[in-house]
Amino acid sequence: MAGSATINVPALNKQLNVPTGLFINNQFVPSSDSQDLIRVVNPATEQVLCSVVAASPKDIDIAVAAARQAFKTTWGKNVTGFERSKLLHKLADLIERDAQELAELESLNNGKPVRIARDFDIGDSVQCLRYYAGWADKIIGQSLEVDNQTKLAFTRHDPIGVCGQIIPWNYPIMMWAWKVAPALAVGCTIVMKPSELTPLTALKLSELVKEAGFPPGVVNTVPSYGPVGGAALSSHPDVDKIAFTGSTVTGRKIMEAAAKSNLKKVSLELGGKSPHLVFESADLEQAANWAAMGILYNSGQDCTAGSRVYVQDSIYDKFLDILISKVKAQTFGDGFDNTVGGGPLVSKGQYERVWNYIQSGKQEGATVILGGKERSEQGYFIHPTIFTDIRPDMKIVREEIFGPVLSVGRFSTEKDAISLANDTTYGLGAGIHSNDANQCMRVSSALEAGTVWVNQYNLLYNNVPFGGKKQSGIGRELGSYALDEYTSVKAVHWNFGEKLDWPL
Numbered sequence: 001m002a003g004s005a006t007i008n009v010p011a012l013n014k015q016l017n018v019p020t021g022l023f024i025n026n027q028f029v030p031s032s033d034s035q036d037l038i039r040v041v042n043p044a045t046e047q048v049l050c051s052v053v054a055a056s057p058k059d060i061d062i063a064v065a066a067a068r069q070a071f072k073t074t075w076g077k078n079v080t081g082f083e084r085s086k087l088l089h090k091l092a093d094l095i096e097r098d099a100q101e102l103a104e105l106e107s108l109n110n111g112k113p114v115r116i117a118r119d120f121d122i123g124d125s126v127q128c129l130r131y132y133a134g135w136a137d138k139i140i141g142q143s144l145e146v147d148n149q150t151k152l153a154f155t156r157h158d159p160i161g162v163c164g165q166i167i168p169w170n171y172p173i174m175m176w177a178w179k180v181a182p183a184l185a186v187g188c189t190i191v192m193k194p195s196e197l198t199p200l201t202a203l204k205l206s207e208l209v210k211e212a213g214f215p216p217g218v219v220n221t222v223p224s225y226g227p228v229g230g231a232a233l234s235s236h237p238d239v240d241k242i243a244f245t246g247s248t249v250t251g252r253k254i255m256e257a258a259a260k261s262n263l264k265k266v267s268l269e270l271g272g273k274s275p276h277l278v279f280e281s282a283d284l285e286q287a288a289n290w291a292a293m294g295i296l297y298n299s300g301q302d303c304t305a306g307s308r309v310y311v312q313d314s315i316y317d318k319f320l321d322i323l324i325s326k327v328k329a330q331t332f333g334d335g336f337d338n339t340v341g342g343g344p345l346v347s348k349g350q351y352e353r354v355w356n357y358i359q360s361g362k363q364e365g366a367t368v369i370l371g372g373k374e375r376s377e378q379g380y381f382i383h384p385t386i387f388t389d390i391r392p393d394m395k396i397v398r399e400e401i402f403g404p405v406l407s408v409g410r411f412s413t414e415k416d417a418i419s420l421a422n423d424t425t426y427g428l429g430a431g432i433h434s435n436d437a438n439q440c441m442r443v444s445s446a447l448e449a450g451t452v453w454v455n456q457y458n459l460l461y462n463n464v465p466f467g468g469k470k471q472s473g474i475g476r477e478l479g480s481y482a483l484d485e486y487t488s489v490k491a492v493h494w495n496f497g498e499k500l501d502w503p504l
């Protein structure tokens with residue numbers, strides 16, 4: 001048996017037992033051949049919370065074999081949609097039951113406020129599981145007329161098989177739910193690799209998977225370092241599909257590994273450099289609220305972070321003043337303080353990365369109109385920073401920063417606005433703020449992004465698809481679209497009368 005760590009969850013004032021082994025076949029086990037550990041750090045205090053087992057490539061083989069065995073025997077086509085639905089509902093109920101302790105654990109490991117983890121990340125995850133529980137008995141194909149006298153064809157949407165799922169650290173529970181729910185709904189089995197920065201809630205959720213009654217091997221959890229366990233999973237010859245959320249750099253490696261191994265199917269939800277366009281007819285107060293939320297939510301560690309805001313000349317000065325006041329109004333601090341709206345960045349590495357971007361913005365000649373200074377206290381906190389006087393070639397304008405760092409530019413015509421917005425290799429999200437309905441329709445059509453928000457930003461719903469254009473990704477999560485990512489369509493041709501004359 002593998003060990004566990006005792007972690008104090010302060011708001012509940014309770015000692016929580018967190019498993020620290022690998023979850024394979026519904027058991028927590030040590031590594032089969034490695035002593036490697038992952039040190040898990042609280043980003044608000046910089047203190048080590050505990051260490052968990054880091055899966056080796058051999059452990060990945062064992063987890064994949066467990067998932068394959070379950071797929072062939074107790075899951076896959078061996079269970080009805082009703083049964084899958086029942087188990088997903090049960091899992092949702094258990095997460096709801098444990099929402100407070102999961103939220104505290106998420107906050108300790110990731111830094112985000114407990115309130116936000118509980119009411120948004122976990123609330124949304126519970127809904128996501130229930131949404132896909134609803135789909136589990138509604139996986140339908142088509143019946144196709146070929147020849148009424150002798151033949152028809154029909155399609156079956158088979159579960160694709162064993163899925164490797166590699167998730168990031170910015171929304172550890174929510175990304176888990178987005179991946180697990182549709183895969184289980186259609187009958188796939190899973191080897192889940194959480195980020196090495198935030199493995200704790202995925203391990204805790206694994207206990208709930210077992211408690212809900214999922215058969216052994218249906219969901220396996222293997223914390224590991226990306227280049228070790230993540231690479232082993234993406235190049236594994238017996239994994240049928242990889243679903244990944246993370247950086248574009250890593251997405252490229254995963255696609256390459258998939259191509260070089262067994263051409264497994266790949267869905268990628270990658271980075272972004274998403275623009276907001278603020279037109280002169282917009283409600284400026286509201287546009288500023290959404291734009292502030294766009295860059296500050298999750299301390300900017302968000303793939304759809306609205307990190308470029310372009311404002312029409314005629315309202316530029318007025319809007320900028322409002323925007324600055326909105327950004328200043330957001331407070332950042334320890335996630336256990338119920339009054340804060342945001343926490344620290346997730347890690348020292350991420351802190352340094354974001355700070356280097358702030359330095360580069362200054363060096364390249366952009367003007368800092370807010371923030372831009374280092375915070376001295378403990379924890380990986382970054383002051384929200386706004387740059388103006390930007391140029392399209394600056395690193396802060398071109399590259400994903402993944403922190404609370406905003407570039408603000410200006411435009412004069414709608415055509416300019418569209419071309420500035422689309423001047424990026426990414427295409428994840430985009431926001432339009434305008435009270436001219438025709439303009440909203442024209443611009444939303446012209447924007448090259450998987451999601452366009454009109455007079456709002458960043459809100460996602462489980463029944464609406466999400467994903468990227470250009471280098472922001474391949475495939476769609478959420479909605480009925482995600483079911484396609486986990487199914488393989490089989491066409492069955494049926495002959496009930498045609499005789500074959502032979503030879504031809």
Ligand code: ADP
Nearest residue numbers: 167168194195225226227230231246247250253
């Ligand atoms: P970041 O650089 O922001 O940490 P990543 O895209 O590297 O984001 O991380 C997202 C997930 O990808 C994590 O679970 C990480 O372990 C995993 N990962 C990192 N490198 C690789 C790799 N070479 N192959 C597969 N997965 C990887």
